[in-house]
Amino acid sequence: MRTLRWMALAAGALLLLAGTAAIAQPPAPPGEDELLKVLRSDAPLDRKADALRLLGRVGTRNAVPALAQLLADEKLAHRARQALEQIPDPAAGEALRQAVPQLQGRLLAGVLISLGARRDARAVGIATRLVASADRDVAAAAAYALGRIATPEAARAITRALGTASDAIKPDLYDAALRCADELAARNRRKEALDLYERLRGPGAPAHIRAAATRGAVLARGREGAAVLASLLRHSDEALFALGLGLAQELTGREVTQAVTTELPRLPVDRQSRVILALGNRGDRSAAPAVLRALKHPSAAVRLAAVQATAKLADASAVPALLDAAAGAEGALRDAVADSLVRLPGRAVDEALIGQVAAADAGRGTLAIEVLSRRQAAIATPALLRAAAEAAPQVRAAALRALGGLASAAEVPALVSLLLKAESDSLREAAEQALIRVCTASGNPAACSGPLVQALAQAQPAPKAALLRVLESVGGPQALDAVRAAMKDEDAAVRETALQALAGWSTADAAPTLLEVARSADAPAQKLLALRGFLRLAGDAGIAPDRRLAMCTEAAPLIQRAEERRQWLGALGAIPLPQALTLIEPHIGAEGVSEEACAAAVAVADKLLSQPGGVPGDIARTLASALAKVRQHSKNADTLEAAGKLLQKAG
Secondary structure: OHHHHHHHHHHHHHHHHHHHHHHHOOOOOOOHHHHHHHHHOOOOHHHHHHHHHHHHHHOOHHHHHHHHHHHHOOOOHHHHHHHHHHOOOHHHHHHHHHHHHHOOHHHHHHHHHHHHHOOOHHHHHHHHHHOOOOOHHHHHHHHHHHHHHOOHHHHHHHHHHHHHOOOOOHHHHHHHHHHHHHHHHHOOOHHHHHHHHHHHHOOOOOHHHHHHHHHHHHHHHHHHHHHHHHHHHOOOOHHHHHHHHHHHHHOOOHHHHHHHHHHHHHOOHHHHHHHHHHHHHHOOHHHHHHHHHHOOOOOHHHHHHHHHHHHHHOOHHHHHHHHHHHOOOOHHHHHHHHHHHHHOOOHHHHHHHHOOOOOOOHHHHHHHHHHHHHOOOHHHHHHHHHHHHHOOHHHHHHHHHHHHHHOOHHHHHHHHHHHHHOOOHHHHHHHHHHHHHHHHHOOOHHHHHHHHHHHHOOOOHHHHHHHHHHHHHHOOHHHHHHHHHHOOOOOHHHHHHHHHHHHOOOOHHHHHHHHHHHHHOOOHHHHHHHHHHHHHHHOOOOOOHHHHHHHHHHHHHHOOOHHHHHHHHHHHHOOOOHHHHHHHHHHOOOOOOHHHHHHHHHHHHHHHHOOOOOOOHHHHHHHHHHHHHHHHHOOOHHHHHHHHHHHHHHO
């Protein structure tokens, strides 16, 4: 029984789903017979128009007679002939042709347009006769039809009509001729297309038709059109030159490239630069020799274009020529050379640039180094280390800058040696920055500490100070011990640098030393620097809240100025503990720090009240007391609004 009941339920569900699916399905579109009935009925005009639109999609030769009857209907002829355009059966074209003698004016013009849309080759004779019609609309429609039909016979008809047509209809004939030529070219009827293009390139045709026909003629000839292309590039008409410039980037083949490069040196200077850029856009590497020759052109504009094109056409063999082009150059040209060298592909380019690092010309070597750095060519590291040790000062500085981005932790000892041997402050700073970048990028900066700490013992004061700054960026226990030891160095500048490094230390293990200095240093400036560093660490959210609270408590007696008091209050404001509020509250209303104290109190209260489970009653009362003082003393609208909301939340 249970099985039968489940079977019945399943059957009912299936019936329900089937019924739902049936309801959800849209009604089937009307068929051809139903649509033809609408046309023959007394249905409103809009229903008949919809039926005609649908007959264009589903109609067959059976619909042709009914559609043909409507070609003379002023209101429905447009829809009827559109439907006939879409019916592929030859009967539709026959109906349109047979309607021609019975129509005139706008209706006749419409039928001619539809014959053109169908590309009905049997309508060429009709269109040829009517292109001479006195009715401007009919003649224009006949010309349009010939252009769309685009058979050799239609092309000859258009050509004949151009010789005898009135000025009023000639623009339509020129448009039709161009369309016909384009269609013939697309159908690979090359000879007929070229004959028509050449007719349109002759005198009498409007300028835009001549230009379009010239373009078509060149494209139809393909590689054989190179001579015409060259003539366009030297043509005095700027529009035709621009056409040639576009074709130079559109046509393919070495014959075209050869024609353009042969013409290049004969052109005016202002055109040479544009043609060179076009050669670059073509991407045919056979143009590279001509472009490389242009790197020595007297015109800066031509040289600049050649530099830009070289990046798209050349290979490693172009590196010396590009560097030659940059010799003595500044600004845009030098930047363009660098950009092109960066874009040239392949390891061979890196190797060619490495060969230029030790060039006698310092500017050449410097540029090669800059490019290697931008190319991220790590294989250049050994050559850069040699240059940083042996080259001219300008090249050494560039090499050190590049090493900062290319060297690895394995090169840290070599970089330390370069720092120790630096002969000027600028070179020493470059080595220092390189070490900082390399150690930071190594993924384990503290692992770089060994060579740095070892070098401290033999370093003079200036390089020792630089090493201390590197150790600050490196961090870690070994680095911290070395910096602490340097606090006792006999050189005052080294001691000052060590304290600055501690004050900027990124982890809390520097805090005890900073606190000791803040308490016991003789010089007020040292005390202040240490205190600020200590307070900065006290505000570090990465340190546990109770540890930060203890640090703030230890620092409180040492603070003498409002500036450090504000820093101290900022650190307390980030601690989500009620004891922080206890330290903050006495400063609400105090001169010079009241607003900072109010903001800190609001910040702590917000953190405490946002904790899950709320706060105990005694803490809530402490919060309410502090927030009430904030509302009494603060002048900041945002702070007052926040304090009010928190008071309500505290209850």
